[in-house]
Amino acid sequence: MKNAMKYLLFFRNVVFLKWAFQVIFLFGILSIIWNYIQNAIVNLADTNIAFSWGWLGETPGVSVAEGMYTLPNSGLQMIQTGMINMFRITLTGILAATLLGTFLGIARLSSNYIVEKSSTGLLEVVRNVPLLVQIYFFQAFVLSFPRLEVFEVGEYFIHISAKGLAFPWFNRGPNAYLLMVYTLIVIYIANKIYKWRVELLEKEGRDTKPFLWSLGILGSLLVIGWYGGFRAAGVFGFLAGYISLGLESVPAIVYQGLVSGVAIYIGFKVTKAFIDSKKSEEAQGIYSDDDYFKIILNVVVVLLIVLLMFSSIGAGFAGFLVGDEITFKADWGLPQLFHGIENKLDWYPHIDLEIYEVIEGMKKAEITNWLIKPGDNITEGQVVATAYATGNKIGKQEVELKAEYTGKVESLIVEEGKAIKIGIPFYELEVTDAAPFVFSRPKVEKVNETSKFKRYAKGHGKSLSVGYFAIWLGVVLYTAIFISEVVRAGIMAVSKGQSEAGMSLGLRRGALLRLVVLPQAIRVMLPPMGNQYLNLAKNTSLGIAVAYPEIVAVGQTLYNQEGQTLPVFLIWMAFYSSVSLTISSIINYYNRKMKIVER
């Protein structure tokens, strides 16, 4: 065979042809891309818009309708706001769509004629109308309600107007994050205990009551947590503080080196494993062209990563990680991230208290006399300072500023005799006693005394903007319908013999569903479910149609301002690609975990 190959003309040689074709193909693709890049360079030079990332650090002269930073300091902060807004829809949407979809899927399998037919009807309607039309309709529906201005000032239970939707809600207090983390830990512990009891049951054969055990411990720990035990979660804040301190001293080059090092290590490991596998008896140490190609590709990819890490892109990436505030003005860096965690999960939360509207029509306050000093313990409602309130309508009046929380005064931010606007922090407090969550009803208030415009008061109930409502309901309903199909197919894929076998073992209906049917159905359901989650995440981009400021809408505003369409498009691409990758890797992880272990 080998001798025969020698006498073959090179253009008759399959191996040669194969690689020649591929090299030409690669060359063709690269030359097309190069051609377009050249065009772009020429065109951009003509229009005097140089491709740059500088606008990420500059202050955009626009505001964002809702979200984290409504008046962003930098382009990056604006994009960050868009991303967070996108996640608000995606995460709550995935949860709601899964619940609704599962419910509808089971309803479609119901033996009840009316339940089955009406869920099928809903499916046929929602599935066959474009999502955008539905979103527009929900928007038009809310906008058809009267303006907020025609309603009386006061508290409502559920309120809907052209400004949006408001309903009662548990609003987060200063301690909310502590309680949330505490609850997560408690759930983890309860889960571990359940597993331990089940193991014991299998080992010793006696009824160890795993469910009762875990439920009891969960309940008692939660009760302890509610009455103050949640402060234990402050350990994480404490640790995060030290981590943040440590990370601040790490220079950017370390990250560049670290990522390159990891890439080289992984590349080496993978290549070595591949070569070792070729040395086995089956492979007999013979390398085909594809094998050589694979090894070369590994080396090239690793080299590319290392090169990238030490280029300007890598430097920018490391700049993100060290929290280069001067360039980006956003709290993205690792130190800032951990510092944020430290702040949110402190044993006792530290908050900056803002000047609030003591009497209607007040615009500014001039502190005349501080009644507290750092280190004082104050209680809610105590007078902390006296001040002159000033405003167009009220002139100058003396008022008392009261404490909003019980706690220990950390520092006074504003000196006596200085006038500051409403909403500016004036002292820092370590809150010692505050409910983690406060239930409240929505409230309609005037924007200010003189204005004829009204708004939903902040911190009272929960109000959804028209855009948020329309896009949320749109994507949830649309995805839930597709999820219901997935659930239905999943349950139908479990063969009847399985449930019959379960029943013949004497399992009750609940146990049968939990132990036999669902584990098998979930295995079938997971991959298409992941696709639906991906679709939901991508469909949130339609928020731009109803003026909801998610990342696409924010990006469009930015490039209308700055003219930098290409960088914005690259950001969109990078963002959505990483979201897709994250969701699909989570789904893949569970998929692998759920897989049948075959003999």
Next chain:
Amino acid sequence: MVDVIKKNAKAVQESLFSSVGSSVLTIGTSYLVLNFFRGMFGFVMSSDKDWLAVLNNMQLYMVQAYPESDFIRVWISVGLTFVFSGISIGLWRSDDRSNISVMFDRFYKLGLGVLFFTIVAPTFTSYMGNDGSVITEEVFSRSSRIGMLIPVLVITVGFFLLKNRKINFSFNNSDAVFLYLSIPIALIWIIELPTIQLDQNKDRIIPDPLMPIANTTKVPWTVIFVLFLLSYFIGIYFKEVKRLKNIMSISWFLLPLLIFSWIFKKPQIEMAEVLTGDIPIFLIFFAVGLGTVLLINNPIVKKYYSIYIGVVIVATIAGVFISIPMLAKACLLLLGLFVTVVPAVSTSQQGKKSLIIIWAVALVTLTFLLRGGASETGIVVPGSSIFGGFSLTWLLAIFGTYVSFPLGVLLALGRNSKLPIVRIICTGIIELVRSVPYITWLFFASVTLAVFLPAGVEFNLIVRVLMVTAFFSGAYFAENIRGGLQSIPKGQYEAADAIGMSPFQKIGLIVLPQALRAVIPTLVSSAITAFKDSSLVTIIGLFDFLTIGKTVIDNQSVPVNFVGHQRENLIFVAVVYWIFTFTLSRRSMKIEKRLGLGER
């Protein structure tokens, strides 16, 4: 009779009230559904809705600003589509027959439904006025309810009696389509609805005078219906001619091209260009094709035939990048396809003869269509495009599928290829395109794409949208087709290798036909998604069907004020989209059944 009632009562009890939980579910769901219907009825009938905003703007919805003087072109397009459908229904007429009582049963059930909803429809409805107060008004008076109940009751009872009679008369299922269609055609002559009229001061006359629906369109619709019927009989008459079916399939593919390039566009042809450009190119390519077919059996030609194919393919690829007439590029592509098929088909004198005819017809069609597409349009409309409203939505949906499908096949083959570089690049393209939402690609088309094009080259926004749609839908098609490719057993490839097929023959004759057949349902659902997604162009400012309903009519204040009637229009838009997608998905389910997929 008593037995029947007893039996039915038992069935109802079993399916609705079998247990306490089931009863609760039944009552709860019925309550929800009934309330939803009553709410919708009140919504539709309440006096703050102006459905004339929909009825009066039908022209805008269909063709936007297309000039009225050239409406005959629109009607010809619609008519041609119906004639083609008629011939196809006739050609593929199934022999399924059903008894007339089936039809009576259908009408009886329809009557029952109408009767039920007439009874439960609300008398009053309430909505919130602009000042926040709740307005309650009568939407369905007692007299009109009784006026509706009595005839419906009579008709329903009539059909009930008819359906229970043993009438020995059956009809073909395809014929019934025409019977059902004749009902709306008759109705547009009879039923009268309010139409807007303005007096001398250009004020609206209220109450609006009644006129037959579709006052200006009833004659064309009737003519089209008659043509539809005639073409159906023609189809039945030529049912036995096998070749006609093949010709019809290809014609269906060419019809949209013909409509959008010649009929809708009204091309202004310059004879000088035709004489100096089109005819010589046509003659040269025809001669090349003719020569290939005639000389194929010559031993010298046979020996170097593979080199010839290579030259043609290289010329085709090179032709894309150099500036030669569009027609020459397309002809090169066609020649590339032709020369690969010739050796397999031209083994007999008969085969050679039909090859030459096919080559001539294909070249003529290509020249004809490209000349129409490339010429200036004779239609003058305000705005950038002669396509608007529903015609634009159709254009995007059909051409989006046309360009993305072949690309999808190529990408799928590339991703399934054994060549690593090809595989990596194709996988990269597919995953990159799919990971980003469609709307960002549309923004790419509308603002960023121009940056990458050479200076001086400018495409219409619609063309740019079609370019990105090709890649976007193509990537989704590719993933579906890949599923089909993976379902083909290895034995098929090995068998093809064993009988000495070339790689192209293997893919074209063995792999693709089986792979595509296996994924027809998913391909149809992808096409439906593409159709629904075409509505997204409204965000980048194209005047498609949705934009008309959402923005254009809502901003219309002259001559009649329709501001603030967005919801009615959105509901109408939703209903139209629903009808098309629902019909398409039902048809795909039927095709699936007929192909016997999944049940071997």
